[in-house]
Amino acid sequence: MPLFEQHPLRQTLNDEVHARPPVPLQTPEFVTYLAFLHTEDSADAEAAHLCQLAEQLGLPAPQTASGHVFLDAGDFRLKWERHHEFTSYTFVRRIETTDTAGEHALIEVPANWRQDIPGLLIVATHIELRSIQEVSPETVLSQYSPTGMNSIASQVADGAGWVFTDFQIADGFSRFLVLDDSLTPRQAGRTVQRLLEIETYRVMALLAFPVAKEVRARLSQAEGELADLMDNMGDAGSPEDERHVLGHLTRLAADVERSVARTAFRFGAAAAYYGLVRQRIDDLREVRVSGYPTMREFMQRRLAPAIDTCATTARRQEDLSGRIARSSQLLRTRVDVELERQNQALLAQMNTRSRLQLRLQETVEGLSVVAITYYGSQLVQYIAKGAKDLIAPVTPEIATAVSIPIIAGLVALGLRRMRRQLAAEESGAGHDGGH
Structure with a gap:
């Protein structure tokens, strides 16, 4: 081979x-x-x-x-x-x-x-x-x-x-x-072993029952608290109220998830142990004795209700966790929509302020042209007065008058060219940032 x-x-x-x-x-x-x-x-x-x-x-x-x-x-x-x-x-x-x-x-x-x-x-x-x-x-x-x-x-x-x-x-x-x-001898050994396993797994399954009773009390309290929070969410009149409700929901969700984490193994083990009990009873191949309950009947009457309670509590706990998660998501959506609305209003205000700032800047630029033209014409006047013999028959007043439109035009062209360069640089920077 x-x-x-x-x-x-x-x-x-x-x-x-x-x-x-x-x-x-x-x-x-x-x-x-x-x-x-x-x-x-x-x-x-x-x-x-x-x-x-x-x-x-x-x-x-x-x-x-x-x-x-x-x-x-x-x-x-x-x-x-x-x-x-x-x-x-x-x-x-x-x-x-x-x-x-x-x-x-x-x-x-x-x-x-x-x-x-x-x-x-x-x-x-x-x-x-x-x-x-x-x-x-x-x-x-x-x-x-x-x-x-x-x-x-x-x-x-x-x-x-x-x-x-x-x-x-x-x-x-x-x-x-x-x-x-x-x-x-082997049948006797298997029969005894099955009885011991039934007894052991029966008790191990029941370890979850006190846990279920404790969890049920907490679940009732948590469900009542969730109902109150849902009422508060419907009555919330401001983003601050909604954030307050969201904070309570988050704390409640943490409490329920902590309970799920602590009890999930115990409830799962109870179901597994109960399955083993039923399997071992099947392996016994019982025949009923008239007038007396069988082991299967005893377990169905005494053990099954406790295991059903554990399973119901586990499902109820998971259901509550899901309901809290959905409620939290709904409230977060409401809060996000309100924040988006506030952000849009803030952006609109910023756009308005930008337009006002642009108009103010254009006004200042116009005043700047006038101011620069005035000071430039004064310089021309001083120069013309110093060189009046050289520019005769043009008087300093004529030279100054002629220089005013020329200076104003040059200043206006210079400011316009500067704005174009700044706009081009800003556009280029925004394009590079997008990439």
Whole structure:
């Protein structure tokens, strides 16, 4: 087979889909699951904490770079997985005939180690896997009230197993009972993993619900403020009033966009987690037990309304942001039109002043011709008086009279030529500036 140049991530991407298989379970087993939200430094501390457990158990130090570790300590097994927002610890212990009621998979885990697990506990669940020979479904159902809405019972894996839970927290843990009718070890492992994922993603999705309630209160206030600003915009009687309203709109837009930025991830994560919950319920392949709600019905009744509230709040927030943006654009357009009108009026005043200045300049130029002609004729008169013997029979008065129109014409031609040169220079400068 010829060798091809491979993408550097080909093997990594291929291994990713095989990296987190469910732990096969041999009935009967105890399973305890803990999920911890990441804090500022908890993710960095998890690797050292796992190595500490391995050292206590006499096992090789685990490699945590892949984000998943499996440790077999003999008395118990540990599956560790790091996710984006949380890290999960799944402990599995074989149920012995000597175990008494109320025991679980954490009994053999060093207490000082599990008390120091980094992060904030968000999910804690005990699962007990038994065969129907040990515990019959009829016995469990007889202990439940058929009218108890929190009691969930259903068959899973097309009838190969039974699941019982109430999603209540007692002594810090929620609890599931899984009865094995004809589950293979891998089927049992997949069923338990799906139940743990449903419990985890259900709680993670609900993290957005308090955020939605807080945002809804702010949205109601912001919507009322926007309505008042729109009324003020309609009543604005001057550009100053419109600028004042625009300032308030800009501040309101900043507040709403800040809220969108802070909550967009949480609302998006809630929708994604809810989608995973529904997918895992589909994977269970539930069969309804008469008189009891299934897990799907429970989620539709209890979880779906909260998720719908989050989705509605997110859409309402985005809609408000768009309305504020459109209102701001409308007001800016009004302000720009008013500024343009003022600029046109100012330009008209400047044109009027320019015309007046030009007329005044022409008047001054006319007076300048007269003044220069007067002083020039006086000079001619002085010269003529000094040279009257040389210019006889022309008298100084005649010479002065003759010089007046000549001087006036020369001065007028000179000023006219100067204006033409200045106009040509100004026109040339304007043309160069345009390029």
